[in-house]
Amino acid sequence: xxxxxxxxxxxxxxxxxxxxxxxxxxxxxxxxxxxxxxxxxxxxxxxxxxxxxxxxxxxxxxxxxxxxxxxxxxxxxxxxxxxxxxxxxxxxxxxxxxx
Amino acid sequence: xxxxxxxxxxxxxxxxxxxxxxxxxxxxxxxxxxxxxxxxxxxxxxxxxxxxxxxxxxxxxxxxxxxxxxxxxxxxxxxxxxxxxxxxxxxxxxxxxxxxxxxxxxxxxxxxxxxxxxxxxxxxxxxxxxxxxx
Numbered sequence: 001x002x003x004x005x006x007x008x009x010x011x012x013x014x015x016x017x018x019x020x021x022x023x024x025x026x027x028x029x030x031x032x033x034x035x036x037x038x039x040x041x042x043x044x045x046x047x048x049x050x051x052x053x054x055x056x057x058x059x060x061x062x063x064x065x066x067x068x069x070x071x072x073x074x075x076x077x078x079x080x081x082x083x084x085x086x087x088x089x090x091x092x093x094x095x096x097x098x099x
Numbered sequence: 100x101x102x103x104x105x106x107x108x109x110x111x112x113x114x115x116x117x118x119x120x121x122x123x124x125x126x127x128x129x130x131x132x133x134x135x136x137x138x139x140x141x142x143x144x145x146x147x148x149x150x151x152x153x154x155x156x157x158x159x160x161x162x163x164x165x166x167x168x169x170x171x172x173x174x175x176x177x178x179x180x181x182x183x184x185x186x187x188x189x190x191x192x193x194x195x196x197x198x199x200x201x202x203x204x205x206x207x208x209x210x211x212x213x214x215x216x217x218x219x220x221x222x223x224x225x226x227x228x229x230x231x232x233x
Contacts, residue, residue: 063139073102073142080136081145083102084112090227092101092111092220095118095195096204098128098148 100217111208111224115145117191118203124156126188131155133184138170 065079076083105111117133119125128148135144147155147164154160165172178184195205204215208223 084106085109090111093114093207097119097125
């Protein structure tokens with residue numbers, strides 16, 4: 001009985017991982033978001049875009065902002081996909097993808 | 100070069116926006132980076148992908164890197180499973196298309212499109228910084 005439970009848990013965990021990273025980076029399960037969740041997403045996207053705007057708009061504090069602790073960007077402030085001094089007069093925006 | 104000469108001295112901020120045009124792998128990578136960003140891991144993952152780390156396209160490699168960065172792998176997996184960041188990646192690409200971006204890399208300096216070479220970016224940044232100072 002206990003062995004069955006352990007096996008079932010293992011299979012569920014493996015299934016979860018494969019759905020996250022499965023065949024060649026295929027997207028995972030179909031999204032079943034509700035209207036409310038979509039609204040929250042829209043708010044989050046707006047907030048992220050806002051962080052990229054003018055230097056007079058400081059980024060919100062949180063896990064996705066702070067100061068880079070190590071590496072070649074060490075000491076630089078960041079806010080998600082933005083790096084550099086929030087008061088810098090010039091904004092460089094790069095559109096790119098990963099090969 | 101952009102980082103050392105333009106961002107570190109405080110002349111410019113740098114924004115990376117997704118514009119996946121190389122198929123499903125590029126789209127997957129963009130979502131990986133954004134799910135890591137939810138936990139403050141945008142730049143480390145960005146750098147690994149830019150360095151061509153193909154292990155990030157495997158489950159083991161992803162788990163290792165996410166854990167190495169001190170991020171929660173279960174939270175990351177949940178984010179990926181829910182495709183939570185797909186709308187953000189799509190929005191980023193749509194925004195680029197609206198600005199006339201058709202290929203990568205495409206670079207804008209204070210909303211002015213410039214050649215994606217360091218020389219062109221450097222010149223545009225210094226010109227824009229000079230205008231701002233006046």
